[in-house]
Amino acid sequence: MALIVQKYGGTSVGSIERIQHVAAKVIKATENGDQLVVVVSAMSGETNRLITLANQIMDRPPARELDVLVSTGEQVTIALLSMAIQQAGHKARSYTGTQIKMLTDDAHGKARILDIDAEKITNDLNNGNIIVVAGFQGADEQGNITTLGRGGSDTSAVAIAAALKADECQIYTDVDGVYTTDPRVEPKARKLDKITFEEMLEMASLGSKILQIRSVEFAGKYNVPLRVLSSFEEGDGTLITLEDDQMESAVISGIAFNRDESQLTISGVPDQPGIASNLLGPISEANIEVDMIIQNVSEDGTTDFTFTVHRNDYDQALEIMNKTSEQVKAEKVTGRQDIVKISIVGVGMRSHAGIATTMFKALADEGINILLISTSEIKISVVVHEKYLELGVRTLHSAFGLEQQA
Ligand code: ADP
Ligand code: ASP
Ligand code: MG
Numbered sequence: 001m002a003l004i005v006q007k008y009g010g011t012s013v014g015s016i017e018r019i020q021h022v023a024a025k026v027i028k029a030t031e032n033g034d035q036l037v038v039v040v041s042a043m044s045g046e047t048n049r050l051i052t053l054a055n056q057i058m059d060r061p062p063a064r065e066l067d068v069l070v071s072t073g074e075q076v077t078i079a080l081l082s083m084a085i086q087q088a089g090h091k092a093r094s095y096t097g098t099q100i101k102m103l104t105d106d107a108h109g110k111a112r113i114l115d116i117d118a119e120k121i122t123n124d125l126n127n128g129n130i131i132v133v134a135g136f137q138g139a140d141e142q143g144n145i146t147t148l149g150r151g152g153s154d155t156s157a158v159a160i161a162a163a164l165k166a167d168e169c170q171i172y173t174d175v176d177g178v179y180t181t182d183p184r185v186e187p188k189a190r191k192l193d194k195i196t197f198e199e200m201l202e203m204a205s206l207g208s209k210i211l212q213i214r215s216v217e218f219a220g221k222y223n224v225p226l227r228v229l230s231s232f233e234e235g236d237g238t239l240i241t242l243e244d245d246q247m248e249s250a251v252i253s254g255i256a257f258n259r260d261e262s263q264l265t266i267s268g269v270p271d272q273p274g275i276a277s278n279l280l281g282p283i284s285e286a287n288i289e290v291d292m293i294i295q296n297v298s299e300d301g302t303t304d305f306t307f308t309v310h311r312n313d314y315d316q317a318l319e320i321m322n323k324t325s326e327q328v329k330a331e332k333v334t335g336r337q338d339i340v341k342i343s344i345v346g347v348g349m350r351s352h353a354g355i356a357t358t359m360f361k362a363l364a365d366e367g368i369n370i371l372l373i374s375t376s377e378i379k380i381s382v383v384v385h386e387k388y389l390e391l392g393v394r395t396l397h398s399a400f401g402l403e404q405q406a
Pocket of ligand 2: 009010041047048073135136149150151152153154
């Protein structure tokens with residue numbers, strides 16, 4: 001007997017028929033005696049609909065109230081799925097994040113999971129129930145409802161799997177696994193049978209929305225076997241796993257991209273020790289994550305400083321930088337939101353030279369101008385104008401031969 005955590009995303013529970021289909025799949029999975037915990041997202045489009053409602057009242061709704069609002073989407077799905085399972089003659093119980101004491105910190109909208117009370121779930125499982133849990137949500141120590149960031153149900157599922165020491169965490173979605181890049185952008189993308197935690201983590205953090213980054217972090221940290229599968233087709237999906245000898249030996253395993261980039265530049269900053277921390281301190285205090293940072297070589301005692309943030313944080317970051325600019329007596333602050341980031345990822349890069357050259361040449365041959373570059377041991381990222389996103393991804397996919405069988 002195994003204990004399996006399954007997660008179904010928005011599209012997979014997007015209508016009553018699909019919820020009934022999920023109920024049938026879940027019930028089938030228990031036929032061999034396995035115990036099942038099912039984590040669900042809101043019905044597709046629902047979270048966006050709720051955010052739009054809030055924005056009709058105000059531009060920047062208070063994060064606490066926004067969490068109360070957006071967490072309702074998942075509460076609808078758990079109730080409906082639990083009903084569908086019971087209607088098919090099986091025992092099921094639904095739980096919100098608060099009910100299973102999914103404790104998080106108080107960073108509304110991007111809360112981190114601290115602890116889960118596994119006892120209730122375990123008791124219910126042992127009484128023959130299928131457990132249906134609302135993804136994406138928890139509560140802080142004061143009992144305020146929190147949410148885990150977009151795509152957060154993946155992380156709820158992995159965290160529950162870790163807490164219960166489940167045998168596998170299965171993420172059911174609208175594609176049949178992890179591909180070399182988003183198959184909606186490059187139809188020639190190839191499904192991977194396996195990918196390492198390290199590569200998946202890099203792909204997720206560079207924008208591949210197939211898994212929320214924290215879910216991969218969690219799975220790697222607690223060694224939760226994680227698999228991405230289709231809700232609609234049979235198949236083995238993609239296993240996210242530790243590195244082993246049988247892994248495909250491709251140098252580049254995938255291309256990730258992020259459309260949600262924006263860039264801020266503060267120019268004419270008096271160049272002196274401490275400027276980076278003076279400029280970025282207030283940004284990080286506002287809980288805004290900074291991604292790429294570039295400080296230009298200083299000329300005549302002043303320098304330019306550029307960094308990128310998520311587009312959602314752009315307005316707030318600009319406001320903060322304008323204030324900082326006055327304080328440090330900089331010349332001006334400029335910014336743009338028409339940029340995207342494309343990255344190539346692969347553990348094989350460690351032992352291969354010339355990857356960056358291949359990348360830059362392939363982009364140049366297509367007339368794609370690179371605005372920013374950043375590298376690490378297993379990835380190279382470039383920021384380009386958003387009009388080049390599709391072309392850039394396809395160009396690199398082909399330049400590294402990803403469409404072919406490795
Ligand atoms: P869910 O609602 O089930 O959580 P998501 O929309 O969050 O689904 O994630 C699935 C989507 O991720 C796919 O439809 C696909 O467009 C996108 N995606 C991005 N990168 C990849 C990739 N490398 N492999 C597969 N799908 C990807
Ligand atoms: N419903 C949330 C979202 O749309 C969480 C999730 O689907 O994972 O981001
Ligand atoms: Mg998702």
